[in-house]
Amino acid sequence: MLDNNLSRGAASPRVNGSRLWSRLMTMAEIGATTQGGCNRQALTDGDLAGRDLLSRWAEAAGCRVRVDAVGNLFLRRAGRDDRLPVVMTGSHLDTQPTGGKFDGVYGVLAGLEVIESLNDAGVVTRHPIEIGVWCNEEGCRFPMAMMGSAVWADRLPLDIAYALTDRAGLSVRAELERLGVDTHARMSRQAVKAAFEVHIEQGPVLEQRGKTIGVVTGVQHMSRHEVIVEGQEAHAGPTPMDMRRDPIRVLAEVLPALYACARERGPDARLTIGIIETSPGSPNTVPGRLRFTVDVRHPDVRVYDLLRLEIDRLVRAALQHQGLDGSVRCVWEAPGVTFDAACVDAVRSAAVELGYDMMDMVSGAGHDSCNVAAVVPTAMIFVPCAGGLSHNEAESALPADLESGANVLLGAMLALAVAVV
Ligand SMILES: [Zn+2]
Known part of the structure; x- marks a missing residue:
């Protein structure tokens, strides 16, 4: 030039x-x-x-x-x-x-x-x-x-x-x-x-x-999802385990499944549970409500879409399995x-x-x-x-x-x- x-x-x-x-x-x-x-x-x-x-x-x-x-x-x-x-x-x-x-x-x-x-x-x-x-x-x-x-x-x-x-x-x-x-x-x-x-x-x-x-x-593609699980507040002492409506059971079931799902998608998959909140938040009360967030990221849109679908599927399956009401929704997304x-x-x-x-x-x-x-x-x-x-x-x-x-x-x-x- x-x-x-x-x-x-x-x-x-x-x-x-x-x-x-x-x-x-x-x-x-x-x-x-x-x-x-x-x-x-x-x-x-x-x-x-x-x-x-x-x-x-x-x-x-x-x-x-x-x-x-x-x-x-x-x-x-x-x-x-x-x-x-x-x-x-x-x-x-x-x-x-x-x-x-x-x-x-x-x-x-x-x-x-x-x-x-x-x-x-x-x-x-x-x-x-x-x-x-x-x-x-x-x-x-x-x-x-x-x-x-x-x-x-x-x-x-x-x-x-x-x-x-x-x-x-x-x-x-x-x-x-x-x-x-x-x-x-x-x-x-x-x-x-x-x-x-x-x-x-x-x-x-x-x-x-x-x-x-x-x-x-x-x-990479990224989004945040909010999961709500409705339970029933109950005393930690007198209420037998099988008679509780405990939303934490959904968390206990879904967390290993979510981590496994991210692991299976390889090293580029990112999954973060950044917030876990219970209500009323008392050590001797079965929570009446659970809220947690899932942040998911992946550079490949196909894998990212699959991860999003899996989050929805796993949460709904855990809700159904535990017989509790709740929801999972996307609250933020950046393509x-x-x-x-x-x-x-x-x-x-x-x-x-x-x-x-x-x-x-x-x-x-x-x-x-x-x-x-x-x-x-x-x-x-x-x-x-x-x-x-x-x-x-x-x-x-x-x-x-x-x-x-x-x-x-x-x-x-x-x-x-x-x-x-
Ligand atoms: Zn900066």
Whole structure:
């Protein structure tokens, strides 16, 4: 290609790993917790301070800063032909109440590091480059994970996002206005050629397999199911076992069957019983009611559908067998995502060129990229995190791995944004 000087001998630019690390540590001071983590929940003063710090860094790097009506922050480095669609990257700066230093923040600061490195190397790209900082990814303060990216991608009406409230009754709209966001601005989506997100894996696979880079080909299918079993409250002493209507018998029968069902579907099947509640919750009363949840995930839609059917079948069979009334229903579902083949290839090629150990993988968690992928070609890059821990103050990652992931991001973005100088 005539206009790509970099491919004709000049060394490809590399990120500055120590600058990236030092910015991660500086950002982590905002909302720092005593256990070494971060509490920077969406639209709090801490979130605002983090966004302001990032905006100052980005402006110093020559970026234009813009905030949309739902509080997504965009940092844009101009392209040679600035009317062309942007090549985008991004993630989130908000954290869980007891979150870590890297979840989301890494993807944002790796994006800034890409821009800084292009500046350092004097590289001009044909397409503009933009970082998206998605508002309220975590969904802990306002109960809607990946909120900002969902509104941006037209998957969630703005009014529904605005009406979400936190435990104190404060709405997203009121908090956005308090932080100076213009909620009357028109929501409009810029043209995007391709989008990438680099993120810590939030699971143990890369670390255990000794790989530096996960080439993320998609996000698995996931849903949550609620099971209710009706029993009859009775005294724990005088009521003989065979004369009780004890809902826990259904749990006792269904749990081994559920675990066996997940085991039979192989290592990609994920089944989690996260909540088990009895009512009235007294040690000497047979519960009158049992509620438990089943979270099920699998990357292959056929196996995922089978697992869902099996959950229904096993619960109904146990209810019938125990002669108790109850129900099982799906309360939340996020269909899986297959990332864009060309974007995934750009990630893989960049990792090959850099000589990193890598593997293809499917994300077990949801990310803003699930929403972004609904409207523009998208792919993700994972790097290992210590022990697979995330949503935890002890969340940790190695500077060298973070640098490698940012280099892959730089390589993939540059392939799409096309260096002209
Ligand atoms: Zn995240």
